[in-house]
Amino acid sequence: MHSTMKSMLRDHPADALAFGAPGRSWMTYGGLRDLSREVADALHAMGIGSGDRVTIVLPNGPEMAAAFVTIAQVATTAPLNPAYREEEYDFYLSDLNAKALVVAEGEEGPAVAAATKAGMSIVRLCVPEGAAAGYFSLQSEASGAADTRAPEADDVALILHTSGTTSRPKIVPLSQANVAASAQHVGASLDLSPADRCLNVMPLFHIHGLIAAVTASLAAGASIWCAPGFDALRFFGWMKDAQPTWYTAVPTMHQAILTRAPRNAEVVAQGRLRFLRSSSASLPAQVMRALEETFAAPVIEGYGMTEAAHQMASNPLGAGRQKPGSVGVPAGPMVRIAHEAEDHLMEGTGEVVISGPNVTPGYEGNAEANAKSFFEAEGHRWFRTGDQGAFDAEGYLHLTGRLKEIINRGGEKISPLEVDGVLMDHPAVAQVVTFALPHPKLGEEVAAAVVLREGQEASAQDIRDFAATRMADFKVPRRVIVMEEIPKGATGKMQRIGLAEKLGLVEGA
Structure with missing residues (x-):
């Protein structure tokens, strides 16, 4: 090797x-x-x-x-x-x-x-x-x-x-x-x-x-x-x-x-x-x-994923060995399922974790992220991928979704908080929550719900134009919804997950 x-x-x-x-x-x-x-x-x-x-x-x-x-x-x-x-x-x-x-x-x-x-x-x-x-x-x-x-x-x-x-x-x-x-x-x-x-x-x-x-x-x-x-x-x-x-x-x-x-x-x-x-x-x-x-x-x-220097699992070569809807079998590192909140491996649906020679030693200068992302179990150091999934009876991995709120626009990963930070710099913006909007081709598109400061005016296009001068095009929200108030969860937090449905932006929702 x-x-x-x-x-x-x-x-x-x-x-x-x-x-x-x-x-x-x-x-x-x-x-x-x-x-x-x-x-x-x-x-x-x-x-x-x-x-x-x-x-x-x-x-x-x-x-x-x-x-x-x-x-x-x-x-x-x-x-x-x-x-x-x-x-x-x-x-x-x-x-x-x-x-x-x-x-x-x-x-x-x-x-x-x-x-x-x-x-x-x-x-x-x-x-x-x-x-x-x-x-x-x-x-x-x-x-x-x-x-x-x-x-x-x-x-x-x-x-x-x-x-x-x-x-x-x-x-x-x-x-x-x-x-x-x-x-x-x-x-x-x-x-x-x-x-x-x-x-x-x-x-x-x-x-x-x-x-x-x-x-x-x-x-x-x-x-x-x-x-x-x-x-x-x-x-x-x-x-x-x-x-x-x-x-x-x-x-x-x-x-x-x-x-x-x-x-x-x-x-x-x-x-x-x-x-x-x-x-x-x-x-x-x-x-x-x-x-x-x-x-x-x-x-x-x-x-x-980046932290795995790319490959973790792959569908096998050979006629009929690929499973549509599955990301295949472990292909390099060990791939297991872990409890999403506790540091132990488990069967069934949970967080996908990996351990192997291709896995990053850890994030640089970020002890907090490393403490959350790595744990020791069964004699190995495991990295939490942030993805949820499960293995089927034949050992093929099926992903059920992301645990976190990252927007995945055709393979480009976008941090909603990064977009929030830019939009909050707009003088008319009081509150913003960036979220994923389902898209037929890209999988997800970037959207943002915005509350304006009292007495201030700005159109959705104004806010998009502002963002376009400060970040790469793929991060700029394609939809900006100006609202009186952003829906909040029971604890008063603005919730990104499911926001597209709450706002009636998803067909059939």
Whole structure:
């Protein structure tokens, strides 16, 4: 078993293909190892080494994939969403205590503005004309002494934030060993080999794309064809060019692909997909069946989360072994059910808990969250996922819902309290409660009920426009309901759960 990013790349033949992209020549594993050495030399010269944190804000594509893989062999990577506003970068960069920001050559957007204010080094990623997919050089005015020791298994490879139910997102550090273990778990579940090729359409600032598509493929010596993001109109053209054996996506992407499939029947017929994978949100059984019929390949639904370095459970490969509506069987860590309030394991329906080599050692600088999230039982340390579920008689896990109130908008997790905090900054707003509104395609959409200050006026659109200047688009409430009073529970607390129904916003409610 490999225990670091570097060791995962060591054994593959130099001429085997690693990264591809539209209109680009392939980067080989030999080329990727050479790039890894060049990146290490460049970062060390800039005073960046083991233990230093490097934030990466790049568009989707082979450079983002290669930057993550190569920088993680030198320092700690912290990819962030390129769609964030400056205020969001201010928060994340200070919270991460990052030393440098990697951005594309010529980029002068909000990430650069926030990093400049924070006094961080700006590192420019430059792609030479005609370079192989994923090749780049790094340039910066920074210099200094660096710890040139190669990261070991327990060193942090990747840091991501998760939105908890508290307004402050939690920092999830994932060690080299966590990332390596999860990549190998995914590879084993999907029986990945050097003959496989993944078409990546997942965002690479998210655990799903970073681990399932990129790192798992590299651990198996397989190739990854990196699309510049997801685009249903271009998907079948990419499929024709890339000739993938699989792709991984969230349910909303699969649904968009399905709607375009009939007019691309020839590409589908000529394709060589061995399977399709779905994760990050629940896949409706109807969609799973339609995908299987369309592509004549099994659909493997997986269950992942950031704290597990992605994968926890997966439907098995093989004809007829996938269960629609189930996230499959444990696929890496041990997966059990625990009592939701007491620290012990149990049978039946309860909170899903995990223990294994892919599980984060704990949230950074958050003793309270760690005390709530981890417990010892039966000789193992268990992590509480916050999801409720149960195993069926055949050992397949079925999730029954989230215990907490996080809004899951097509796989993007949004903290209602974070949205509350922004809307409360509006001068006319006295009270706000952000909640999930059911949505036919995304699963959930963001909504907010607002009470205005006495004598103040603001329309729903005014409040939405205000929010749009302060947070990424996916977090902005699609519905804002201005009310005289927000319904409260018996203890006087405003209740998010069930609020959509209470307000008559759900059909049939």
